Amino acid sequence: MIKRSFYYLWGSQTISNIADIIYILSITVLVFSSSNSLMQTTLIPLFRLSAQVVSGLVAPIILGRFRLTRILLFSQLGQFIIFTLLLLYLRAVPEQRSFLFIFMLVFGMSFLDGWTNPARNALIPRLAAGEGLMRANGLTAVSDQVVKCAGWALSGIIVAWLGTLNTLLIASCCYLVAATVTSFIRDPLDHQKSGSESPASAARPAAAESKGGYWKELGEGWRIIWHNRRIRSLMIVDSIDTIGGTSWLGVFILAYVTQVLHKDASWWGFMNASFFSGTILGGVLVVGLVKRLQKNSFLYMLGALFVYVLITVVFALNTIPAAALVLFAVSGLPVQMAGIIRRTLLQTSAPAAQLPKVMAGIDVLTNLAFGLSLLFLGWYADRFGMVQVYLLAAAMTTIAVLIGWFYRREFQESVQAGHPAVTDERVSS
Numbered sequence: 331m332i333k334r335s336f337y338y339l340w341g342s343q344t345i346s347n348i349a350d351i352i353y354i355l356s357i358t359v360l361v362f363s364s365s366n367s368l369m370q371t372t373l374i375p376l377f378r379l380s381a382q383v384v385s386g387l388v389a390p391i392i393l394g395r396f397r398l399t400r401i402l403l404f405s406q407l408g409q410f411i412i413f414t415l416l417l418l419y420l421r422a423v424p425e426q427r428s429f430l431f432i433f434m435l436v437f438g439m440s441f442l443d444g445w446t447n448p449a450r451n452a453l454i455p456r457l458a459a460g461e462g463l464m465r466a467n468g469l470t471a472v473s474d475q476v477v478k479c480a481g482w483a484l485s486g487i488i489v490a491w492l493g494t495l496n497t498l499l500i501a502s503c504c505y506l507v508a509a510t511v512t513s514f515i516r517d518p519l520d521h522q523k524s525g526s527e528s529p530a531s532a533a534r535p536a537a538a539e540s541k542g543g544y545w546k547e548l549g550e551g552w553r554i555i556w557h558n559r560r561i562r563s564l565m566i567v568d569s570i571d572t573i574g575g576t577s578w579l580g581v582f583i584l585a586y587v588t589q590v591l592h593k594d595a596s597w598w599g600f601m602n603a604s605f606f607s608g609t610i611l612g613g614v615l616v617v618g619l620v621k622r623l624q625k626n627s628f629l630y631m632l633g634a635l636f637v638y639v640l641i642t643v644v645f646a647l648n649t650i651p652a653a654a655l656v657l658f659a660v661s662g663l664p665v666q667m668a669g670i671i672r673r674t675l676l677q678t679s680a681p682a683a684q685l686p687k688v689m690a691g692i693d694v695l696t697n698l699a700f701g702l703s704l705l706f707l708g709w710y711a712d713r714f715g716m717v718q719v720y721l722l723a724a725a726m727t728t729i730a731v732l733i734g735w736f737y738r739r740e741f742q743e744s745v746q747a748g749h750p751a752v753t754d755e756r757v758s759s
Contacts, residue, residue: 349504385444389690448689472613551687574723608662628741646720
C-alpha cells in the first residue's frame with residue numbers, strides 16, 4: 331500500500347533534484363568561465379562533499395528533535411533563500427565576484443541538502459508498506475536516474491540558450507515549487523506521537539540538553555548499525571561493493587575509453603548514456619516484479635550482484651567498443667536492482683522512530699567509503715591500468731557476495747513481509 335503523501339514526497343524530491351543539477355552545472359560554468367581556472371572550479375564539488383559530511387555528522391540531533399516533514403521543508407526553503415541570495419549577488423556584481431563568497435553559499439546549500447537523503451529514506455517506509463515499499467523505492471530510483479540522465483544532457487543546452495543567470499533563476503523557482511509540494515506531505519507517525527504524548531512527556535528534561543545528551547544522540551545511530559546484525563551485514567556488503575563500484579565513476583570510464591577502447595571523449599558520453607538507460611530499466615523491472623522480489627529479496631540482491639560480477643569481468647577483458655557499450659548498459663540493470671533491494675531491506679531493519687538516525691549514519695559511512703575508494707582506485711589505476719581496476723572491482727563484489735551469503739540466515743522469508751525484523755537484543759546499546 332502506498333499513501334498519497336508518498337507521491338507528494340516523490341514529486342518534491344524529483345523537482346529538487348532537477349534544481350540541483352541545473353544549479354551545479356550553472357555554477358560550474360560560471361566559475362570556470364570567469365576564472366579560467368580548473369583548480370578553482372574543482373573546489374565546487376569539494377565544498378559540496380565536505381558540507382554533506384559535516385551535515386551527516388550532526389544530522390542525528392536534527393532528525394531526533396524535529397519532524398521529518400519539517401526538516402525536508404526547512405531544508406528546501408533554506409536552499410531557496412540561500413540560492414536567491416546567490417542569484418541577487420551575481421546580478422548585483424557582474425564583475426570581480428568573490429568566489430569564496432559563492433563557495434560559502436554552495437557550502438550552506440549542500441549542508442542543508444545533507445539532511446534530505448536520510449529524511450527521505452526514513453520517511454518512505456512510513457508512507458509505503460508491504461509490496462508498496464519496494465515499489466516506492468523502485469519509482470524513486472527510476473525518477474532519480476531519469477533526472478540525472480536528462481538533466482545532465484539538457485542543462486548544458488539550457489545554459490547555452492538562456493545564459494547562466496537565467497538558468498539559475500529557473501533553478502530557484504524549482505526549489506520554491508519543491509518546498510510547496512513538500513508542505514502537503516503528512517507523516518503518519520506524527521499523528522501517533524501527538525495522540526499518545528502527554529504534556530509531561532512532551533517536555534524534554536534538562537539533562538537531555540546537556541553535552542552528554544548530545545553526544546548520546548550523535549552516537550545512537552552508529553550503535554544501532556553496529557548491534558543490528560541485519561543492518562551491519564548490509565553495510566559490510568555495501569562498503570566492500572563500493573570499493574569496486576567507484577570504478578564506474580566518469581573519470582575512470584573516460585580512462586577506459588581512451589586507454590582500452592582507444593576512442594575519443596565522445597564515446598564517454600555514449601557510455602554514460604547507456605549506463606543510465608540500464609539503471610532506468612533495472613528500476614522499472616523492480617517495480618514490475620515487486621511481488622516476486624518481495625520474498626527472499628536478500629537472495630535476489632546477492633544474485634543481482636553476482637550477475638554484475640560476471641558482466642564486469644567480461645567488460646574488463648573486452649576491447650570491442652560496441653560490445654563495451656552493450657555491457658555497460660546491461661551492467662546498470664543488476665546494479666540498480668541490488669541497490670533498490672538493499673535500501674528496502676535497510677528501511678525494514680530498524681524501528682521507524684530510530685530509522686532517521688540510522689540513515690544519517692549510513693550516509694556518512696557511504697560518503698567516507700566512496701571518498702577513500704576513489705583515492706585508492708585512482709592510485710591503483712595509475713599503477714596497474716584500467717583492465718586491472720575492473721577485475722579488482724569484480725573481485726571486491728565477489729567478496730561482498732560471499733559475506734552476504736554468510737549472513738543470509740538473518741534475512742529469512744518470514745521477515746520479508748514488510749515488517750521490521752528487529753528484536754530487542756539487536757538494537758540494544
